[in-house]
Amino acid sequence: MEHRIGLIHGDGIGPEIVDEAKKVLDAVCTKYGHTFVYSKLLLGGASIDACGVPLTDETVGQAKDCDAVLMGSIGGDAKTSPWYQLEPSRRPEAGLLGIRKALNLFANLRPAYLYDELRAACPLREEIIGGGFDMMIMRELTGGLYFGERKTTEVDGVRTAVDTLTYNEQEIRRIAKRGFDIAMKRRKKVTSVDKANVLDSSRLWRAVVEEVAKDYPEVELEHMLVDNCAMQLVKNPAQFDVILTENMFGDILSDEASMVTGSIGMLSSASLNETKFGLYEPSHGSAPDIAGQNIANPIATILSAAMMLRYSLDLDTEADAVESAVKKALAAGYRTVDIMSDGCRQVSTSEMGDLIVSYL
Amino acid sequence: MEHRIGLIHGDGIGPEIVDEAKKVLDAVCTKYGHTFVYSKLLLGGASIDACGVPLTDETVGQAKDCDAVLMGSIGGDAKTSPWYQLEPSRRPEAGLLGIRKALNLFANLRPAYLYDELRAACPLREEIIGGGFDMMIMRELTGGLYFGERKTTEVDGVRTAVDTLTYNEQEIRRIAKRGFDIAMKRRKKVTSVDKANVLDSSRLWRAVVEEVAKDYPEVELEHMLVDNCAMQLVKNPAQFDVILTENMFGDILSDEASMVTGSIGMLSSASLNETKFGLYEPSHGSAPDIAGQNIANPIATILSAAMMLRYSLDLDTEADAVESAVKKALAAGYRTVDIMSDGCRQVSTSEMGDLIVSYL
Ligand SMILES: CC(C)[C@H](C(=O)O)[C@@H](O)C(=O)O
Ligand SMILES: CC(C)[C@H](C(=O)O)[C@@H](O)C(=O)O
Numbered sequence: 092m093e094h095r096i097g098l099i100h101g102d103g104i105g106p107e108i109v110d111e112a113k114k115v116l117d118a119v120c121t122k123y124g125h126t127f128v129y130s131k132l133l134l135g136g137a138s139i140d141a142c143g144v145p146l147t148d149e150t151v152g153q154a155k156d157c158d159a160v161l162m163g164s165i166g167g168d169a170k171t172s173p174w175y176q177l178e179p180s181r182r183p184e185a186g187l188l189g190i191r192k193a194l195n196l197f198a199n200l201r202p203a204y205l206y207d208e209l210r211a212a213c214p215l216r217e218e219i220i221g222g223g224f225d226m227m228i229m230r231e232l233t234g235g236l237y238f239g240e241r242k243t244t245e246v247d248g249v250r251t252a253v254d255t256l257t258y259n260e261q262e263i264r265r266i267a268k269r270g271f272d273i274a275m276k277r278r279k280k281v282t283s284v285d286k287a288n289v290l291d292s293s294r295l296w297r298a299v300v301e302e303v304a305k306d307y308p309e310v311e312l313e314h315m316l317v318d319n320c321a322m323q324l325v326k327n328p329a330q331f332d333v334i335l336t337e338n339m340f341g342d343i344l345s346d347e348a349s350m351v352t353g354s355i356g357m358l359s360s361a362s363l364n365e366t367k368f369g370l371y372e373p374s375h376g377s378a379p380d381i382a383g384q385n386i387a388n389p390i391a392t393i394l395s396a397a398m399m400l401r402y403s404l405d406l407d408t409e410a411d412a413v414e415s416a417v418k419k420a421l422a423a424g425y426r427t428v429d430i431m432s433d434g435c436r437q438v439s440t441s442e443m444g445d446l447i448v449s450y451l
Numbered sequence: 452m453e454h455r456i457g458l459i460h461g462d463g464i465g466p467e468i469v470d471e472a473k474k475v476l477d478a479v480c481t482k483y484g485h486t487f488v489y490s491k492l493l494l495g496g497a498s499i500d501a502c503g504v505p506l507t508d509e510t511v512g513q514a515k516d517c518d519a520v521l522m523g524s525i526g527g528d529a530k531t532s533p534w535y536q537l538e539p540s541r542r543p544e545a546g547l548l549g550i551r552k553a554l555n556l557f558a559n560l561r562p563a564y565l566y567d568e569l570r571a572a573c574p575l576r577e578e579i580i581g582g583g584f585d586m587m588i589m590r591e592l593t594g595g596l597y598f599g600e601r602k603t604t605e606v607d608g609v610r611t612a613v614d615t616l617t618y619n620e621q622e623i624r625r626i627a628k629r630g631f632d633i634a635m636k637r638r639k640k641v642t643s644v645d646k647a648n649v650l651d652s653s654r655l656w657r658a659v660v661e662e663v664a665k666d667y668p669e670v671e672l673e674h675m676l677v678d679n680c681a682m683q684l685v686k687n688p689a690q691f692d693v694i695l696t697e698n699m700f701g702d703i704l705s706d707e708a709s710m711v712t713g714s715i716g717m718l719s720s721a722s723l724n725e726t727k728f729g730l731y732e733p734s735h736g737s738a739p740d741i742a743g744q745n746i747a748n749p750i751a752t753i754l755s756a757a758m759m760l761r762y763s764l765d766l767d768t769e770a771d772a773v774e775s776a777v778k779k780a781l782a783a784g785y786r787t788v789d790i791m792s793d794g795c796r797q798v799s800t801s802e803m804g805d806l807i808v809s810y811l
Binding site: 179182184188213214215216219236237241242243249250251252253254255256257258259260261286287288289290291292294295296298299317318319321322323324325326339340342343344345346347349350351355 | 539542544548573574575576579596597601602603609610611612613614615616617618619620621646647648649650651652654655656659677678679681682683684685686699700702703704705706707709710711715
C-alpha cells in the first residue's frame with residue numbers, strides 16, 4: 092500500500108537521525124511490499140533560515156497532505172545561535188508549538204521505560220529499579236498555559252506579565268479517553284496528575300477524569316498531586332503504568348521520567364489528533380554540540396518511526412519488526428556513544444541505522 | 452533575651468515532631484540563657500476541628516505578635532479524612548496558603564542536601580552522587596498560579612476552568628534579591644528556572660533576574676528551563692547551588708530534590724517576608740498513617756527550629772549548636788525508622804529528641 096510520509100529533518104542532529112529512520116522505513120517498504128512517498132517539510136531553525144519564520148502555511152498544508160510526519164529535533168544553542176536573537180514568537184520552538192496547534196495534536200504519548208540492556212545507564216540504584224519499569228505518559232498538548240492568553244503590560248513603570256491556564260471539559264475528556272484507551276492495552280492503571288489542592292483547572296480535570304473512568308471499569312484510577320508525582324518518579328517508577336496529565340505538568344514530568352530511564356537517546360514520542368494522523372519525534376533535543384559528527388543515537392527516531400507505523404499507518408507487524416530489530420542490535424552489544432558501556436561495541440549513527448536494518 | 456515563638460502543632464505527626472523541636476529549643480534556652488515565650492496557634496485540620504475553618508483571624512493576629520512561628524505538618528489522608536469532604540477552600544491546605552499570603556511570606560527556602568551518613572538512602576547511584584550535593588531552593592511563595600484569579604464557569608453545559616499566572620517585576624525582584632543574597636553566603640551560583648520559551652511571566656522573570664544579577668557581579672547566573680531542571684536534578688544534582696524559581700515550579704522541583712536526597716525526614720524549610728519574621732516547617736508532609744506511634748523522624752522539624760534561630764532570632768551560635776547536635780546523633784549511629792540502615796541503632800521520635808538535646 093502507498094503511504095505519504097512527511098519528513099521534518101529539523102536542526103542540530105535532526106538531519107542525521109531522520110536519515111537513519113528513513114533508511115529503516117525504506118527497508119520496511121522493501122521487506123513488506125509497501126510504498127512510502129516522502130515529502131520534506133521545513134520547521135524550526137531550518138524554516139527560519141529558508142523562509143524567515145519557524146513555521147509556514149506551506150508546511151502546515153504539506154503536513155495535512157501526509158498520513159503522518161516524522162520529525163527530528165528542532166532548535167539550536169540558545170546562547171550562540173542567531174535564531175535566539177529573534178522575538179520568542181519567531182524562534183524555532185514557536186514553530187513546534189504552532190504545528191501542534193495547527194494540526195490539533197492534543198494527545199502526546201511519551202513512553203519511558205528501562206531497557207534491560209541499559210540498566211547500568213539508569214541513574215537509580217539497583218534496589219529501586221528492581222524488576223524495571225515501563226510507563227506511558229499521556230500529556231495534553233494543545234491547551235493549558237501553553238496556549239492561554241498572555242500579555243505583558245507596563246503601568247507606572249512596573250511591568251506585569253500574565254499567562255492563563257484554561258481547560259474546558261471537552262479538552263479534558265478527549266485526552267482522558269486516550270489515556271484510558273492506552274491503559275486498556277497495557278497494565279490497566281491510570282495515574283491522573285494534577286494540583287487539585289490549588290488550581291480550579293485541576294479540580295475540573297479531576298472531576299472529568301472521574302467521569303471518563305466510569306466507562307472503563309477495568310482500569311484502576313488513581314489521582315496524584317504533581318509535586319508528589321515528581322517525587323514518586325524517583326522513589327518508585329515501577330508504580331506507574333499510564334500517567335495522564337495536562338500540558339505543563341506533562342512537559343516537566345515526562346522529561347524527569349525520561350532522565351530516570353537513563354537513556355533519553357532511546358525514547359520516542361507521538362503527537363496525535365482525532366484522526367489517524369500523527370507527528371512523531373524523539374523525546375530528546377537537537378544536541379547542536381554533537382551535530383554533524385555521526386555520533387548521535389538514532390534509536391529514539393527509529394522507534395518514533397515504529398510508533399508511526401503502528402498508530403498512523405496501522406502497520407503493527409512492521410512496527411513490531413522495527414522494535415525487535417532495535418532490541419536485537421542492543422542485545423548484540425552495539426551502542427552509540429551516549430549509551431556505551433564496558434564490553435559493548437561502539438558504533439556511529441549510520442552504523443547503528445545499518446545494523447537495525449540488518450536485524451529487520 | 453526574650454523571644455516570642457508561635458507553635459503550630461498541626462496534624463498527623465505534627466504534634467509529636469513539634470514537641471521534640473520544643474524540647475531542643477528549651478535546652479537551647481537553658482544553655483544559652485534565653486527566654487522563649489511560646490504561644491500555641493491553630494492551623495489546618497486542627498483549626499477546622501476547633502473553629503470550623505482552616506485559618507482564623509485570631510491565628511493570623513497571634514502569628515503577627517510572634518518573632519517567628521514553628522510549625523509541624525498539616526493535612527490528613529485525602530481519602531479518609533472528613534476534612535476532604537469540605538470545599539477546597541475550607542480544607543487544611545487552604546489554611547497554609549492563607550497564612551503564607553496573610554503574612555506575606557514570599558520567600559520559601561528549602562535546602563536539599565545529602566547527609567554523608569545517609570548516602571545509602573539516596574535513590575541515586577554512587578557514581579552520580581559522587582562527592583555529594585548541597586542545594587538551596589528559593590521558591591517564590593505568594594504569587595503565580597497559586598494566588599492568581601481563578602474561576603470555573605458553565606456555558607451551554609460545558610464547564611471551563613481558568614487559573615491565572617501573574618507576576619510583576621517587584622515580586623520577581625524581591626525574591627531574586629533573596630536568591631542572590633543567599634548565594635553570596637554559599638557557593639555563589641544561581642540557577643534561575645523558568646519556561647521562557649513559552650510563558651510571558653517566565654520571560655519577565657528572566658529579564659528581572661538579569662537586572663538583579665548586575666548588583667551581584669561575583670555570583671554566576673545561569674538560566675535553565677523547568678523541564679531541563681527536572682532532568683538535571685536526577686542526572687547531576689551537584690551542579691546546583693541556589694535554584695531560584697517561581698511558585699509552582701518551585702513546588703514541583705523542591706519535592707523532586709527532596710526525594711533525590713533520599714531523606715525527606717531530614718529537610719527543613721523557612722518562609723520569610725520582608726521583616727525578620729518567618730514560618731518554619733519540615734519539608735515533609737503530615738504522614739497520618741504513622742501519626743501517634745512515636746516513630747516519626749523529628750529531625751526536619753528540629754532543623755527548621757535551627758533555621759528559625761538563625762534567620763528570625765539572629766542566634767547563629769545556637770543554630771550551629773543544634774545543627775551540630777543533629778550531626779552528632781547521626782554520627783553516633785542513631786536513626787529513626789525512616790532512615791534506618793544496617794549497623795545503626797533504631798530509636799523513637801522522643802528518643803531522637805532526647806539524644807539531640809544530649810549532644811547540644
Ligand atoms: C520546545 C518546547 C516548547 C517543548 C515543550 O515545552 O512542549 C519541548 O520541551 C517538548 O516537551 O516538546
Ligand atoms: C499543601 C500545598 C498547598 C503546598 C504547596 O503546594 O505549596 C505544599 O505542597 C508545599 O509545597 O508546601
